Amino acid sequence: MTGRKGDMPSSVSGKDMSLFDHFAEAASEFASKAWFFALCVLLILVWAPSIIFIGKVDTWQLIINTATTIVTFLMVALLQNSQTRANEAVQHKLNAIADGLADLMEAQSEDKEQLVQDMVELRDAVGLEHREGTR
Known part of the structure; x- marks a missing residue:
């Protein structure tokens, strides 16, 4: 098998994660909750009648457009980080399965x-020969 002993391919998080990775994971977890969505809807409901206090429609629209643009930009960056790590974990799992299957076939x-030919094709297809030493 590839990987270190005890290294689980299902792990998306771990000790090797940077501070930003930990922050992105926590933000992704936070933003994926139903109550966070409800909070965003509540924010819109509070903003909508605020035109009474602001007065100018242009300023009123600028406030919500600026806020949503900034939040969207930051969330996309954080969620992309989390998605990239999740994809890497899935790829690691698939490689572990292919490696185990190739070992069983051998x-x-x-x-x-x-x-034997199928095993060689499997190893070539997922690049296992590059990660393993000679047996």
Whole structure:
């Protein structure tokens, strides 16, 4: 198998994460809750009647447009970070499965030339030969 002993491929987070990665994961967790969505809706409901106090429509629109643009920009960056790490974890899982399957195929390949060929194709397809030493 690839990876270190005890290294779980399902891990999206871990000790190797940077401070930004930890922050992005926490922000992603925070923003994915139903109550956060409800808070955003409440913000719009509070903003909508604020035209009475602000008076000018242009200023009123500028406030919400600026706020939503900034929040959207920051959230996209944070969520992209979390998604990238999740994709890497999924790829690691798939590689671990392919590696295990290739090892099983190798163990069962006595006198089965087609199985040997399939194992070589599997290893080539996922690049396992580059991660493993000679056996």
